[in-house]
Amino acid sequence: MNISDNVSMFYNAKPHIFERAKALRKCMTGSEQKLWEYLRGRKVGNHRFRAQHPINIFIADFYCHELKLIIEVDGGIHRSKENAEYDLGREAELNEWGIKVIRFTNDEIEMKISDVLKKIEAICKRRKVERLKTDSI
Template sequence: MAISDQVSMFYNAKPDIFEKAKALRKNMTFAELKLWELLKNKQVQGLRFRAQHPIDIFIADFYCHSLKLVIELDGGVHLSPEQKEYDIGREAEISHWGIKIIRFTNDKIEKEIDEVLNTINIMCNHRKLEMASSL
């Protein structure tokens, strides 16, 4: 992979973010592991998703570079007003790179995984059309 590809795929993430991402991959939550089992190895539309992927100063739970699509999973901590405010700011920063974010609660992953996968497939199709029309 050329260095320019790495810069664009990781959005100038610094080495410490890569270290944090590596640690997070080793300690994924139950919900993250459950979804990862369905996303890895190009099982969704032949698309490559990466787990705990560095983007600038952030780490996305799952990222598909070809669609500039982030999938975030939210546990109970995301219900606090402070965390909601942080998440809004984080989404604004990430969307600056032209990246779309979709969110699911851990509960939704654990109880309605088929619906989650359907939503992901719909969003992937939508992003393919958006990406094609922006060329």
């Protein structure tokens, strides 16, 4: 099932998800704040990223609607079996909408931010080409 790009970038998120996202924006983790400083204001490839963005029942750490790209920042809790399984299911559902999810750990952001940014830039370039091909079909 591929949902058309005409669908809202919020994928029918309900008001309580917007409220939760707003609260999360006010208390982002240190790693999220650090990455946000590099993503905000179209600093990466002139793409607009949104922080703590509602998508259906989920909240993406960072989302670029133009590229249908989510960037997740994973702390230690994501290493647990339960959270890893939840993340896989969530990612599969988001993939159904044509949304790609990439993940970085807090440690990567804190200790290797330049590598993280290079990876994000490369993925954005690839994703832009993929989206152009999809849009022209």
